[in-house]
Each structure stands twice: as C-alpha cells, then as structure tokens.
Amino acid sequence: MLGAFVRAFRTPDLRRKLLFTIGIMVVFRIGSFLPTPGVSYPNVQQCVDSQENSTLLGIVNLFSGGALLQLSVFALGIMPYITASIIIQLLRVVIPRFEELHREGQSGTAKLTQYTRYLTIGLAILQSTTVITVARSGQLFQGCPVDVIPDTSWYVLLIMVLTMTAGTGLIMWLGELITERGVGNGMSLLIFTSITASFPGAMRSILGGVGGVGKFVVIMAIIVLVIALVVFVEQSQRRVPVQYAKRMVGRRMYGGSSTYIPIKINMAGVIPVIFASSLLAIPSLIAGFADPTADWVQWVSRYIASPSAPAHLALYVVLIIFFCYFYTAITFNPDEVADNMKKYGGFIPGIRAGRPTAEYLDYVISRITAPGSIYLALVALIPTIAFIVMGVTTQIPFGGSSILIIVGVGLETVKQIESQLQQRHYEGFLR
Template identity: 65%
Template sequence: MLTAFARAFKTPDLRKKLLFTLAIMALFRLGAHIPVPGVSFQNVQECVKESHTSGLFGLVNLFSGNALLQLTIFALGIMPYITASIILQLLTVVIPRLDALKKEGQAGTAKITQYTRYLTIALAILQATGIVATASSGTLFSGCTVGSQIIPDTSVFRIAVMVITMTAGTTVIMWLGELITDRGIGNGMSILIFTSVAAGFPSALWQIKQTGKIGGGWVPFILVIAMGLCMVGLVVFVEQAQRRVPVQYAKRMIGRRAYGGTSTYIPLKVNQAGVIPVIFASSLLYIPALIVQLSGSHSSWANWIDTNLVKSDKPTYMVVYFLLIVFFAFFYVAISFNPEEVADNMKKYGGFIPGIRAGRPTAEYLNYVLTRITWPGSLYLGIIALIPLIALGVFNVSQNFPFGGTSILIVVGVGLETVKQIESQLQQRNYEGFLR
C-alpha cells in the first residue's frame, strides 16, 4: 500500500490532485480556528473546558471539526449544505418539477445543485442567527460560569456582523468543496466532512487517557484503540456488503447482427441509507429539548422531557434514538430506491431477473429483497449510533468518543470511496495499485 502511495505521488497529474486536496484541507482547518469578530476568545476557551454540548449542537460541532464551540468563521461547517441536500432530495419525491429536472440529465442536475446552494445560504443565515442568539444569552454552553460573557457587545450591528461572517464562512466551505470535486481527489463535500471528523480523533483519544471514568491511563487508551479497530473492521464489512440481484438482457436480432444477451446485476447495499438516518434521528430528538428551552416551562411534561429525552445516557433516550434510526433507515430507502421505476426501466430495455416475470412481479421481488436486507442494515446503524452513548457511562467522553455513531461511519465511508478513486486512477496508468 505504501508503494502504491509512492507511485501515486510519482505520477505528475495525480500528484497535483493530491497536493491540491491536502492544501484545501489545511485551509479548511485553518479557518476552523479563526474566531468570529466580537467573540471573547478567553471566555470561549474557558467554557469549552467546563461544559458539555450534545444533541443537535453536538452534531453540528462534530461536522464543523469542533469549530462551533470555538465560535469561529467556519463554525457552521458543512451542516447547512448537508441539510439543504437532504431537503432537496426529499422534495424531489414530492414536487413533480424537481423530479422532472432530475430526469433531464446533466442540465437538470446543475439546476438542482444551484437550488441547493441558495437553500444552503438561507439555512446558514437561520442557523447562524440561532447560534449567535444562543451564545449571547449564555445557553450555548451548559454549566459555564462565564457563558453570558462570550459576546460582550450584543448590539444589532455586532450581531449582524457575526451572522454575516458565519454565513460567508459556510459559502467559502461550499466553494472549497466544489474546488476539490473539480480539481482534486474524491467528492469535495465528503472530504471536508472527513477532515472535520478526523480532526477530533487525537484530542478525544488523549482525553480518554487523561480523564476517563475508570482512572485514565494506558490500559483504557489501548482498550479503546483495540475496540476502535474492531469497529472499523465491522463498518468496512457492512458498508461493502451488498446483495447482487442478477439481471439478464434478452438477445435481439437487428438485421444480421445480434444485440443484447448480456448478464449484469443490481447491487443492493445492506446499508443503503448511509449515515442519513442517524442525522435525522439526532435532529428530531433535539426538537423536544428545544421546545422546553424556548417555553421555559417547569411543568411535569417539561421535567419528564428534560430527564428522559435530553440526557443521552438515559435508557429512554437510547431506546427512542434506536427506534428512530431504524424507522428513518426504512423511510430513506423507500424514497431513494423505487422498485417500480427500476422494473419499468428493465422491461423497457428487455431486461429480466431469471425466474421472475417482468413488470409488477419484478418490482414486488425487488421490494421484498430490499426490505429483507434493510433490516440488518438499520439494526447495524442503531447499534453503531448507541456506542458513544454507552461510552458515556464507561469513559465519560460521549460527545468526543471517536469510534462510534456518525464519526466512524463518515471516516470509513469517505476513506473507502477516496481510496477507490485513487486506485482506479492508478489502474488507468497500468500500475499495480493498492491490491496486488
């Protein structure tokens, strides 16, 4: 593998792409450490040490590479773009106009991408306003004594400058991601998410060694590393697993020539939904806590929500979180893969599944297979997502526990796709690549 990396850097055009990607990643991390104008840097650092942030803020903080808690110019990270992409993907199923654009090919995809950019900026303005308002009120950091002094000047002009700066930071991140896609290696947005998540791994591992519940030291550190390697192996195994449905195309005689007669397959992944169900479940579970926080109520229902649906180490929270992930896994697969459309396309081009009649029986068979393989995929997602919550009770580092939840899924998934792209470019140049 090291030889393959050396050969990749010896190839001039591939070396340029790799160095360009690394330079953009370094620039992205630099922006994650530049504070927004008007923020008290000393008070922010003190609150970061004292407090604990979970829920949706914890998710945004993960995708921003801990830039949210630092209140930097890249505090929002790539989260607004992810949210906009998911919303547009869901609206494609509902709005016929977007569905027609999707079927138009490259021109329609470019139009949807433009809509995604506009929606990203709108969401960035909303999220920046909410985060600045939360920080100025002192509720961004729970348990911080100087939380209300993070933003000393709360005038309208200062707040507007902070919101504009964070929104501009999100726009720059979006531009950097598109630059990587065009001139670098891999998908730009995925690479930036990978960079944000991987940046928190060293500090999280060192925190386990220093301040774990079981006393810290090298024994829990090595134990977490060993468990992390097992988790990476499990995630790689499941992410690569797929059910290949065989498809045969009938042979057609046109004049004196025979066309068709080829055999292929439809790859149905076990984890067809990726990390999106975990994001949906985390966002939905944050809504009850947000309602209680905004209402300021101290009634029995507010106390129950505060006790069971806000603290992530409670059994009720874990059960609801797990069930939501399973539900959203089936929901997202249902809207992203249409068996009837696939069956119609196969019938149009003379394809059929051996032993299954074309048309409606093919759609029913694909739906049956998809439902069966989605069950283990959804259970796997739920178990992976619960690992950081369980780590809260063992190592006392839930939000920074590196091996579990969205972090391990993103790092392994993006890593596999990027390695595949480098491998394919090496094979085009008659090199051995990573696998001999």
C-alpha cells in the same frame, strides 16, 4: 491502501490532485480557528475549557470540527449543505418538478444543485442567527462566567451573521473545487476532515482522565472492532442477476450479456443516524429556552436529553430503523428500475419483466433493509453504551455517525485513487 497512496504520489498528475485536495483541507482547518468579528476570543477559549461533555448543538459542532464552539468564521461547517441536500432529496417525493429534473440527467442535476446552493445560504442565515442567539443567552456555554459576545449592538450581530453565512458559502465552494480538481467527493472529504480533527483532543482527554492507559487501550480496541464491522458490512451487497436479451439495432446485435444489480445492506448510509440524532435533539433545544423548574422540562432532561437514559436509547433505535426504511424507499425506486430494465430488454431470471420484477425488487429491498437497519442501530449504540459503562464523560467523536462517515469516505477515496492508478497503468501498457 498505503501502497496505493505511495504509487499515487509517484504519478505527477495524481500527485498534483492529491496535493490540491490536501491544500484545500488545510485552508478549511485554518478557517475553523479564525474568530468571527464581534466575538471575544479569550472568553471563548475560557468557556470551551470549562465545558464538560456535551452541548445542545453537539452534532453541528462535530461536523464543524469544533469550529462551532470556537464561534469561528466556519462555525456552521458543512451542516447547512448536508441539510439542504437532504431536503432537496425529500422534496423529490413531494414536488413532481424536482423528480422530473432528477430524470433529465446532467442538466436537471445542475438545476437541483443550484437549488441546493440557494437553500444552503438560507439555512446558513437561519442557523447563524440561532447560534448567535444561543451564545448570547448563555445556552451554548452553560455555566461560563464570562460573555463571549461583549458588544450586542444590532450592526455587530448583523456582521456576525453575514460572516458565518459567507463562511458556509466558502466551504461549499471549497468542496466543489475538490470534487472538480482534486480526488474524491469534496463535501464528504470536508466532513471527514472535521470529524478526524477532533480525535487528538478526545484521545488526550481519555488518556489523562480516570482509568489512564488501561481505559485508553480498551476504548481503542472497541473502536477498531466497530470499524472492522463497518468495513465488512459496507462492502457487503446482494447481487440480483440480470440477463439482457439479444436484439438487432440496424446491422448490429446488442444484448445477450449478463450483469447484476448491486444492493447494499445499508443503502441509507449515515442519513438515518443524523435524522434520529437531530429529532432527539429538538426537545432538548426547546427545553433549554423554557423554565428549568417546569415538570415537563425536568422530564425531558431526565428521559430524553440524557444519552444514557433507556427511553433515549430506545427512541434512538426506533427512529434509526424507521428512517432506514423511509430513506431507502426514497433513494431506490423498484418501479423505475423495473421500467428501465424492460426498456432495454433486461430481465431477472425466473421473474417476468414489468410489475413482477418491481415486486420482486421491493421484496428483496425489504428483506435486506431489516438487518441493515439493525446493524446501523448497533453501530450507533455500541460506542455510546461502551463509554457509558466505562464512565467516559468526555465528548467522544467516535459515535455511530462519525465511524460510518470516516469508513465510507475512506473506502470511496481509496477506490477512486486505485481506479485512476489503473487507468494510467493501462495507458502506459498500451503505449
């Protein structure tokens, strides 16, 4: 991997793309520290330093690189865009028009992207209003003695909402710039930047906490083992062989080739973990606005909100497995794949084209998703359980979703760099 990066910086065009991508990442990190107008920056720093292990909005704070707790211009991070993209994908099942646009190719995809942008801005307005309301009520920084928003007049709050929404729009534009002019997927790289930005502070907290160097070494060993497991499984795939029959088109003969359908063990990616975490955070968020002495609020705090509670861990595993099957069924349509194969004269050896092929693919997907969902649940739980057993109370950015995103984005970016290097190598060879 390091050799690929060295060769990439020796290539002028690729070096320019890499430097452009790094520059956008720097701009993104600078925006994460710019305070929103109306926020008392010294008070925010005092409240952040007094926080212990988690907040109700921990997922959003992780994906914003800590910008949420800073109440900065980029406080919402990339989370509104992720939510909008997932909603648009889910609406393809409900709204036939969206499915038609998906099948139209590039023009339909451009329209869906435009809908995603509009929905992102709407969600940014909603989420920024929620964040400001939670900050004013004291739920964002529990136990903090100072007020992070001294002036609560309506025009100051309106400016804060507009600023955070504009920051989300700017992040969306920066991500698209990376995709268009840089290397890799822009949105994924910005998420990668946000998560990795919180590593140094977390590692310093572990190193300076109870256990010292010994606990730090054990935690690093656990992280390396989990990353190795993720890399091994993410690169694994079931290859379903496909044979194309020969056919004459005019004076030319096409087909007669063999290929395969690559089916990954984890086709849903990190989406099930995000869905499960979001659903489990909803009861805690509702309980935060209720009477803390109520019986149901105490029950939620004891069994649902606590990450170490057995009920919380069991619900987490069940939701991850459910969303693995649910999201895989949305993203991979066996009937559509079978129809496309039949249209171009393709068939699976030993399986008839058409409906039998769709049933066979559905059978394979069901069999593969079972171990894939269990693997995803293990990756999500191993760091949490290990840190609970070791007594680590610091907010750790090494959960299942973080590791999956880091490994996935890293592998995809390295593959794109290597493919561009090979392309330029072949051009030089042909000259």
